[in-house]
Amino acid sequence: MKNWDDLRIFRAMAKSRSIRAAAAELKTTHATVSRRVRALEDDLGSALFERRKEGYVLTAFGQSMMDLTQSVTAGVEAIDRLAFGQDGSLAGPVRLSVLEDLYYKVLANPLDSFMRSHPMIELTIETTSSFRDVNRREADVIVRITSDPPEQAVGRKVADSPLAAYCSRDYLRNRPVVDRWIALDYPPTVSPLLNARPAFLANSLTVVADVLRRGQGIGLLPCFMAEGDCDLVRLSEVDLIPDKEIWTLTHVDILHNPRVRLLMDHLYHAFSNQRARIEGRAE
Amino acid sequence: MKNWDDLRIFRAMAKSRSIRAAAAELKTTHATVSRRVRALEDDLGSALFERRKEGYVLTAFGQSMMDLTQSVTAGVEAIDRLAFGQDGSLAGPVRLSVLEDLYYKVLANPLDSFMRSHPMIELTIETTSSFRDVNRREADVIVRITSDPPEQAVGRKVADSPLAAYCSRDYLRNRPVVDRWIALDYPPTVSPLLNARPAFLANSLTVVADVLRRGQGIGLLPCFMAEGDCDLVRLSEVDLIPDKEIWTLTHVDILHNPRVRLLMDHLYHAFSNQRARIEGRAE
DNA sequence: TCTTCATGGATCAAATACTAACCACATCAT
DNA sequence: ATGATGTGGTTAGTATTTGATCCATGAAGA
Known part of the structure; x- marks a missing residue:
């Protein structure tokens, strides 16, 4: 294969079944996605997609390709986590994913003070309903309301x-x-x-x-x-x-990153302080 | 990771421990290798190599990276084989690896006639002493003198x-x-x-x-x-x-490629015809 | 010691890839 | 119908990446 990076484009395209959607996900334009996918097809010598009215759909060959890219993607994700975990600096980014309501009702003030205490940490708060995958490092720390926290993730239950x-x-x-x-x-x-x-x-x-x-x-x-x-x-x-229960979660590979630790600790204390109210044992 | 293709450069560099050697292997220039490795280090946030007088040597982090790229490489290699196996055309390339002496003494004429019979096949004969790896598709077909043919490879013993x-x-x-x-x-x-x-x-x-x-x-x-x-x-x-024994070998993923089949068959017949001489039962 | 060779850094023109903008077409709601 | 929206194709100009070249350095040989 001439360019391993084309697999990244291929996967985005296969998942979204649309050139423009893939481009948005990859933060680039549809012209680039189109060109790179065609380049990959030329390189491999077979068509990966078939143009349908529902969108671009994988050929049988494309499907086999998709299966094989699985291990590639897993490797790259592990590398991303390794690099982030390796980073011992207190200055830098951390990304937190939390349900918007939980942010407003419980975490707004604690996170405000967190940012004041650690101005060198660039905290990104993604308040979203659909949950991020900590494996893919779509987020570094996740606050999840669930009854069964996912395998692979590490963390602690902070409240019922x-x-x-x-x-x-x-x-x-x-x-x-x-x-x-x-x-x-x-x-x-x-x-x-x-x-x-x-x-x-x-x-x-x-x-x-x-x-x-x-x-x-x-x-x-x-x-x-x-x-x-x-x-x-x-x-x-x-x-x-x-x-449900409320869990703070992260991935074992990045648990030792100091920014992740700080944020996890801060979240734990924030929930501890408000636990009585959250669990309906107020007054 | 910004660019998955940097892993290809990284691996070449890690194996050869020299920017120029890696560049030669990758068929590019040392300027490009140098730039891309640095880009990867910037992206990951940690140094991958350490400059020593013996050459560039992996840091501890680089070593972990190398381990993790294993699955990436395996996936890419499988993809290459899938694409080549998928290719049903009689026209196109096949690469054969064979010991130089065996080429001159046994295969020169048969391969000459093979090329005459199938002028649309681009046969590359690599006569080399160190054997190529069929997993990596360094060669498509290998004639090997060995007593224990490698796992993963498929083929047949053509002579003692x-x-x-x-x-x-x-x-x-x-x-x-x-x-x-x-x-x-x-x-x-x-x-x-x-x-x-x-x-x-x-x-x-x-x-x-x-x-x-x-x-x-x-x-x-x-x-x-x-x-x-x-x-x-x-x-x-x-x-x-x-x-030893003489084996013709290929990978199961590309066995059904018509050019591979033709070449394997042709080799088998070439050895059959000369088997008596090769096995010392001449006259 | 001096020469030779190979290494990697730096630079800049050339090649390449990318983005932005346009287009035509399809779908959908009004 | 009709306008709005979303799709992908195409292209021109720009931005980025690459390759050729020159350079300094260090190791090995004469």
Whole structure:
């Protein structure tokens, strides 16, 4: 193979099945992707993709190629982690991935102080719903709400994240005989399911909380979302419902990087300080 | 990692421990190798090599890197073989690696006729003493004189290659009471060892045969080297000594390439036709 | 000692790859 | 229909990478 780097382009293209999407992922233009893919096909002597109306789709040969690039990619990812882990400097980048709601409700202040204490660390916070892969170093540290943390990752459970029922003071005052239930429809994060048919469904914790604040009904929320919110009241008649756990995670290869350690420690303390509230044991 | 292709340069550099040597292997210039290695070091953030008087030598980090590139290289090699095996065209390149002496004594005419029969095949014959690795597709087909063909390779044994004792007619006429022995000192290929202390040692079959032709003494040679040579006489008093075998080898991934098949078949027939002579059963 | 050879650094013109901008075409919602 | 959006192809100008060359240095040979 003339140019090993073409495999990087090939993989992006195979995954996104579109020249432009691959270009965006690779932070380049579609002209470059097009040219490099064609160069690779010329080099190998066979077509890798077939032009279809659904997009570029792998040929049988392309599929075999994709399988074989697996070990190449794994090697490159391991190299990236090795290099990052090797880096003993306190100055430099760390990337944190965290659910946006968790950032606002729990981590905003602690991360602010983290950045003040370590101004030489370039912290990138990626608040996202879809979780990043620590293997690929899409993020260096991940705060994940889950019940089973992934293999390969290392880290610690920093809190439980139970659910409780909340509503506004208003709603509580003029409470109807039959409660109106507001529910979250958002599988990847938390799954507060009810037998009652919900009157309102939203795929965002923020939206559910907002609707509850407006007095529209009763809803289940993770305690970190609602405890300490002066507009929301917890219904004491409904017990805490154990749900997910909160984990801080990283990869063993980069665990010894001092910036990763600092951030992991800081996160641990941030969660420790707020654990009572997050777990609904406030007051 | 910004550019996966830098790993190709890195590996060449690590193996040759010299910028210029790596450049030669990569068919580029030392300026490029120097730049790319530095670019990789910048990208990874740590030094890969240390400048010593013996040349560039891997740092501890570079050594770990080298280990991790193993799977990358293996993947790329598998890809190369897949692409070559995939190529169903009769027109195109095949590379054959064969010991120079074996080429002259056994394969010269058959390969000449092979090229005449298939003018669209670009046959590259690499006559070399050090054997090529079929895994890396340093050669597509290899004729190897060995007693244990390598794993991973596929092929067939095409002949035994026993040794016999030869000398010139001249020497035989004026034979001294104590024979002068001419011996080969060449481990990688054939190892005709004797208890008698040799009067002459050479590391080339051609040279040994030449010295024998000049009447300098008696020597052991593989039959393919001496049988049919009108200047050399076999000593009937010394029995045939079983030694190595001759194998034609390729990689399973490229076995179905039509050019590889044709060449393998042609080689098999070439050896079949001359088997009696090669195995010392001539006349 | 002096010469020869090979090594790697530095420089700049030439080759190459890249980006930005355009286009034509398809899909989809209005 | 029709305009908006997203796709990939093409091309011209630019930016980057490369290769040829010169240089200084150190090791090996005469």
